[in-house]
Amino acid sequence: MQEKQIYSTSAIAEMTNGIILAKFEKTRMQDARSYQSEAELENNMINNLTSQGYERLFAKTNEDLYVNLKKQIEKLNDVTFSKDEWSRFLREYLDTPNDTMIEKTRKVQENYIYDFTFDDGHLQNIKIIDKTNIYKNCLQVVNQIKQEGSHSNRYDVTVLVNGLPLVHIELKKRGVNIHEAFNQIHRYSKESFNIESSLYKYVQIFVISNGTYTRYFANTLNQSKGNYEFTCEWADAKNKVIRDLDDFTRTFFEKRVILEVLIKYCVFDVTNTLLIMRPYQIAATERILWKIRSSYESKKYGRVEAGGFIWHTTGSGKTLTSFKAARLATELEFIDKVFFVVDRKDLDFQTMKEYQRFQPDSVNGSKDTKELKKCIEKKDNRIVVTTIQKLNEFVKKNPTHEIYDKQCVLIFDECHRSQFGDAQKNIRKAFKKYYQFGFTGTPIFVENSLGGDTTTGIFGAQLHSYVITDAIRDGKVLKFKVDYNNILPKFKSAEKEYDEKELKKLEKKMLLHPERITEISKHILEVFDAKTHRNVVYNLKDRRLSGFNAMLAVQSVDAAKLYYEEFKRLQNNLAEDKRLKVATIYSFVANEEQRAIGEISEEDFNPGAMDSGAKEFLDKAISDYNNYFTTNFSTAGNEFQNYYKDLSKRVKQREVDLLIVVGMFLTGFDAPTMNTLFVDKNLRYHGLIQAFSRTNRILNKVKAFGNIVCFRDLEKATKDAIKTFGDENSVNVILERSYDEYINGFCDEESGKRIKGYTEICNEILAKFPDPTEIELEADKKEFVELFGELLRAENILKNFDEFENFEKIISDRQMQDMKSTYVDIREGLVNSRNSERNEQSNVDFSDVEFEIDLLKTDEINLDYILALILSKVKESEDIENLKSDVRRVIRSSLGTRSKEELIIDFINSTKVSELKNTEDILESFYSFARKQKSSSISKLIEEEKLKSGSNHFIEKAVAKGYVDYAGDELDSIIPPTSRRQGAREKKKTVIMEKIRDIVDIFVGI
Known part of the structure; x- marks a missing residue:
């Protein structure tokens, strides 16, 4: 009783009567020496939940859950449904045909009361959750529910609220990487959670744990929010993290806490994304x-x-x-x-x-x-x-x-x-x-x-x-990597100046000198691709370069004009796909007295108040923008505010590469796609932190930190700001380490461990695996995967350092291709064995290994590059077999082109590539060949599976989009008549979807 009291509401912040503990106190420790299997972890959690007042439900199938659901809804609403009434209630409201996960979430969060007419004609409000008196809701725990979809799955632990599975917990034994539990939930989402009549569509919250680490996240279709980076740890009011599963269960799963999180602290937003508030x-x-x-x-x-x-x-x-x-x-x-x-x-x-x-x-x-x-x-x-x-x-x-x-x-x-x-x-x-x-x-x-x-x-x-140190520790924002660049030494004195009056004197004479503007603009263009990962990942789906985007913060409207014009001039001679889409925005700033050091002056939505030259130039810049995006904005009336809104949206969608600003967008603007801020502006204290923070929103693993590239000497200002909004020790927490540390290794102060440098990792992997294609032993495969993952992580960080451009390669391009190919082969082998009917398992446990697939994608090789390579190889040699071997090696090293391997080899076999004269010839020849193959593959699938009319259009649309749309009724409409008994139709749908997906993988971008 004493143990439970520590976690009850009496321990919560004094007088708040809240659900977040004022101070978390760990009262019992898991014996670190004792082995705990997944089953033991599961049983222990269930026992903890039942001791906290959860009812234990023994059920094994979705059908069992429906039987229990009827009892719980009747109990909550003090009614009794006849068999026909229950069937009608399900059909009309709770289990409406074609209801998506989004509609189920809407029912829980918004439409949780339904006006149901009983057979005798009386109307009654039936609720699925009581949001007025939360203690009327019944909490149950069930485990090992089996459900059939494209695969047969058993789910670990599920919390039912009034019979609905609103929280699902996926467990892994201690020592297994928690990512494995996260990935398993995503597999279940594809394979069985969302099948027809599955109550698991109602899940609002997922919890993942390996006993030692525990996290929670919302069930959402939003792709960016579906990354592991958006999972969250539970904590007390002092931001002390509660990680151990026992501790997490006693706090997060206290009956009142979990009900309030579900009822009060979830937000189902206008984009149909479910958000769960962090502690x-x-x-x-x-x-x-x-x-x-x-x-x-x-x-x-x-x-x-x-x-x-x-x-x-x-x-x-x-x-x-x-x-x-x-x-x-x-x-x-x-x-x-x-x-x-x-x-x-x-x-x-x-x-x-x-x-x-x-x-x-x-x-x-x-x-x-x-x-x-x-x-x-x-x-x-x-x-x-x-x-x-x-x-x-x-x-x-x-x-x-x-x-x-x-x-x-x-x-x-x-x-x-x-x-x-x-x-x-x-x-x-x-x-x-x-x-x-x-x-x-x-x-x-x-x-x-x-x-x-x-x-x-x-x-x-x-x-x-x-504070920022809390957020970085929790992975909610990124660190900053700050470069201080003095492009031309003769302007250094002006770049070091802080006094506002002196700066005014120096601005036109030195800081806005045409030579300085030109050299900084050239530098930005030179480093832009490396800093933003632009043109590293090639998106075959829409055939455009992807990566991140950037902002350039400047001191004045005059500076914005000069930079904008210089970028236009410098890019005139560049090829279309090499040019940056540059936009700018600024407006009138009232001459008000500053109340805080470093305050960024707020620009009004009144460009008409600016001098005629500034307004005229802004209209020209907006005209360029209109030409880019076929819009019709100006500085007149509400059109300027509409321009602001449209520009904001396009920056967030990464349709604008570089945005030049004076004050606008430097505060309160969130764009996760932005990773770089170029600074030619004096920033201090909260203005500096605000501006820098435009770059440090989490997005994915490729975005390792916010890049800050300064053309003013802001080193002291940066350290002063960090100390003000953190503490004396915050500099090392908030700023990234040096290039030398990542190259040569360093000691991590928090863990006390030595982190290997890039050079050491490269030498170690070469020494142990000189030819990765010959690795046979499972233990060797695991060691290779772990080492190569370290290599990818280190390289992803180093790519943001200018010095890395001149780093002498330790691993040759050919060796790197073989390593990437082997890395993906091992991963695919594990996935295939897990999904196969025989479910063959490796005799080596890979469950604690995380494959860095997102980082591997940053070096994708596009199709056009491979075709150009074929042409160059043909000119070098007539040996077609050697040519095919080299091409296969390159294709297999790239995730985006692996599925196109046989298509490209078939093209080489069926075409006299030696007669093709130039790049345009081989591109035209290949795409013509590929389109014919695509038509043939689609026709063959339609004939084999006896698909209905409209199939060709559906498949072509899937290829154009780059994915198969499983939700909705379009896929259902092309499936031939199939019995629904024992899930036969669902399995047929999955088989057809997988075959269409194979076609999409091969022909996307063609």
Whole structure:
């Protein structure tokens, strides 16, 4: 009893009555020496759950789950369904034909009550989850449910809420890489979770654990959110991570906690993506709600101490936290109105659309305060979303409005931008019974305050913190790799200058000197591909280069103009596929006194206020943009704001390569595709951290850190900013290590382990595996895979260092091709043996090995390169067999072209390649050959499987898209009549899908 008490609500933050522990205390340790099998881990978890009040359900099939589901829904709603009524309830609502995972999630998160008409004619609300009284919900635990799809699977542990599987846990024994559990869930999603009538479509949360490490994540179709990088660890209010499965079970799976996470702390957004808040986001939300209630009860409203601020680092999801806090504040019975206050330019983005969905008339972006007044006065409007500028106008025009005497919560998103202005003071002065909260990633402290005002002075005490070092440790944001470049020594003195007055004098004479602008522009073009991984990964699906994109931050509008023109000039002579798509944006900046050191001046949406030269140039740049993207924007009226929105979207979609900015986009803009910031601008303190943080959003394994390339001497400014927003020891945590350390190795301070350098890894793999194609022993294969994975990880980091361009290769291109080919062969062999009917297993355990496939893709070789290689080899020699051997080696080293191997060899066999004169000839000849082969393959599949009409169009569309669309009814519509008994139709559908997928793999991009 004592042990359980530690994890119960009495141990939770004092007076908050929240679900996040104020301080986590580990009371018992797993004996590190004892072996624990997966089965033992599973049984131990089930025992822990039942001891916490979960009901143990013994069920083995999906059919058993349906039987239990009926009992639980009847119990929750105090009803009894007849057999026919239950069948109709399933058909009408709970298990509607063709319901996707998205629709199931919508039912749990939004449409959880259904008006059902019983056979006797009476209508009753039937709910699948009780969100008012969470203790009425029944929690059960079940394990080893078997389900048939394209493969037969057994699932480890599932938590049922009122009979619905809302949380699924996949376990691996201690010592096995936790990625294996993550990958297994993805296999189940493809093979059996989402088959027809599967209740597992209702799963909201996945938990993965190997006993030692435990993580959770949302069930979502969003591809980027489906990466391992988006899984999350559980933690207490002090950000102390709770990793061990026993500890995780006693905290995260405490009945109240898991129900509140499911009911209160999930967000199903406008893009149909399910998001689950992280522990620090929940902790902050709980602290705000506690502060409002305690301040109300002690009658402290209307004072600074009635509120506070949340310090969550840039990139940690502050807007989602503030959104959830504002929504939950509306549910407090004594609160009359909640104001969510944002900066003007934020109104049109996704989170604002969330408010529109929550309350259709809550958001109004116009300058007219009449609409805002109507919104405030509406009795059924609990929440008002507005800009600080507009709320200030309302206060000035309505000095005696009754709202000022009501109980109001004011939540400022990104409060560092406008906290010291007159608008904020006017608002605070007008409201009498307010509770004011601010969110910031970069608070204003005494050290970086100019007027003496600080975030604490304006908003009150710090209620919760999650700083950049926390986020880097948790893998929620990336480190920064900072380069300081002095391109031309004669301008060095100006680049080291910090004094604003001196900078003004030096700007035109030195910093904007044409020679300096030209050399920096050339340098950016030279390093751009390496920094952003542009043209490293070739996307055959849409035949365009991919990778990341970048921003160039400059000091002034004059600088933006000069750089933009120089990039246009330098790129005139470049081939089309080598040119960068460059865009720029800037606007009028009011001449206001700065209140904090390093503050980035906010640009207004009023380009008309700029001088005629700046406005005229901006119109030309927007005209170029219109030509790029067939749009029709300008600086006139609302068109400029529309340009801002469209540009924001295209940067996020990586349709713009380089964006030149002065102030816009340097704060509050999130684009995970951006990995590089070029800086020719003086940055300090929170302005520096804000600007740098445009690059450090997580995306995938290839994005190792945020690249910062400085053309000003910002080394001291960077260290000062890091110390201010971290601590004395933060520099080594936040900044990447040096080139020499990655080449020669280093000692990791946290673990005390020595990390091998790239040179050592290369020499070791060559010494042990001089010819990787001859590896036969399973143990050798495992050692090779582990070493080559180290090599890929080290190389992915080093590619971002300019010095690596001149590194003398230790492993030749031919050896590297063989290594890549062997690496993929071993992985495919393991996957095939796992999926085969015989399920042959290696006698060596590979479960603790993670294959770095994402990193392997960064060196993809495109089809055009291989065809050009064929042509060059033919000219060198007439030996076709040697030619085919060399070509096979290159093809097999590339994931994107491996499936095209036989197609390319067939082309060589059937074509007189020696008679082809140039690259254009071989490209035309191959693509003509390949298109005929594609038509033949499609026709053969349609005939073999007796597919229905429309099949040709469906397959061609799949090839064009690069994937087979499994969801929806289009694939179903081409399948020949097949019995549904014993899952025969589902298996037939899977067989056909796999055959179409093979065609897609071969012919995508052709």
